[in-house]
Amino acid sequence: MSRTGLWIGLIILFFAGTLIGAVGMSLYSQYEDEHRWERGPAAREERIMKRLTQDLALSTTQQAEVEPIVARAHLELLRLRVQHQPDVDRVLDLGMQELKTKLSSEQQVKLDGLHAQLQQRWRMTRDYVRQAQDAGGRKE
Numbered sequence: 001m002s003r004t005g006l007w008i009g010l011i012i013l014f015f016a017g018t019l020i021g022a023v024g025m026s027l028y029s030q031y032e033d034e035h036r037w038e039r040g041p042a043a044r045e046e047r048i049m050k051r052l053t054q055d056l057a058l059s060t061t062q063q064a065e066v067e068p069i070v071a072r073a074h075l076e077l078l079r080l081r082v083q084h085q086p087d088v089d090r091v092l093d094l095g096m097q098e099l100k101t102k103l104s105s106e107q108q109v110k111l112d113g114l115h116a117q118l119q120q121r122w123r124m125t126r127d128y129v130r131q132a133q134d135a136g137g138r139k140e
Contacts, residue, residue, distance in 0.1 A: 041128040045074045078129045
């Protein structure tokens with residue numbers, strides 16, 4: 001094999017590897033986005049801490065000091081969300097009914113499935129907040 005052929009082969013191999021890596025990362029990222037909610041609100045708090053630790057280069061001492069602050073703020077935001085959820089549900093239900101008039105029956109079934117997934121996510125959040133409140137009440 002000539003040197004030129006070898007270089008062409010290496011270049012093709014390099015680009016094929018780059019393409020496969022890009023496609024793999026895209027698929028992984030899409031999977032993570034679609035299934036992130038399944039791990040619940042506690043996982044969100046962990047992601048926040050991980051991001052702060054990495055982006056701010058927190059020491060272990062700082063992590064120990066910051067973690068309760070993040071947990072408290074996260075829980076309070078979730079409480080606010082649960083508190084206002086009835087209003088959100090009302091607006092969403094009206095929008096869903098209006099949307100359904102514009103969709104085929106097959107699309108309506110898909111929309112109902114998406115709505116059910118969203119409801120499950122909100123249920124997980126409500127359950128998480130209740131558990132955290134119960135645990136907080138027992139500590140006092």
